[in-house]
Amino acid sequence: MAGYEVVRTTTIEADPARVHDLLDDFHAWVAWSPWEDLDPDLQRTYTGPDRGVGAHYAWQGNRKAGQGSMEITGSTPDQIDIDLRFLKPFDSASKVTFDLVLAGECRTEVTWRLRGEQKGLWGLVGRVFSMDRLIGKDLEKGLARLKAVAEQ
Numbered sequence: 001m002a003g004y005e006v007v008r009t010t011t012i013e014a015d016p017a018r019v020h021d022l023l024d025d026f027h028a029w030v031a032w033s034p035w036e037d038l039d040p041d042l043q044r045t046y047t048g049p050d051r052g053v054g055a056h057y058a059w060q061g062n063r064k065a066g067q068g069s070m071e072i073t074g075s076t077p078d079q080i081d082i083d084l085r086f087l088k089p090f091d092s093a094s095k096v097t098f099d100l101v102l103a104g105e106c107r108t109e110v111t112w113r114l115r116g117e118q119k120g121l122w123g124l125v126g127r128v129f130s131m132d133r134l135i136g137k138d139l140e141k142g143l144a145r146l147k148a149v150a151e152q
Helices: 017-024 026-031 120-128 129-152
Strands: 002-012 043-047 057-060 067-076 080-089 092-102 108-118
Touching: 002 129, 017 092, 017 108, 017 129, 026 043, 026 057, 057 120, 108 129
Parallel strands: none
Antiparallel strands: 002 108, 043 057, 057 067, 067 080, 080 092, 092 108
16 A cells, blocks of 8 residues: 655635635635536535534535545644545545645645545556646646635
C-alpha cells in the first residue's frame, strides 16, 4: 500500500471567517467545488447539521462524478477536517484538511490537503500515475473558484 498526499495553496483577498463559511457548509460547495459541474443531474443529499462537525454530504452521479460522501469531522476557525469516501468508480477513503491562515489584513492563505492510502485497483493506478498528477489540477481549479466566490 502506498500513501499519498496532494497539497495546493492559494491566497484569497477575504477575511478567514468568509472563507471558513464557504468550506464549513457543504451547501456552499456547489458554488466553488471543482467537481460540481461533472454531472448536471448530480443527486445530492445533505444530512446532519447544516455546517460544522457532523455535517454530511453524499452524491451520486454519472461515470465522471461517481458516488461518495463527505463528513466534517473537525471545524475550528483555522482548520476544517473532512472524511471523504468514494464508492464509485472505485472504493477509496481519504482525509481532507483545509488550513486557513490570516495573511495580512482581510487576506487568507488557504491550503487544501488530501491524503490517504492507495489500495486495490487504486493502488495499481498509483503505480502508473501519481495522485498529485491525477488530482492536483482539480484542487487548483477548486481553489481558483473558491477565491472567485470569496472575493465577490
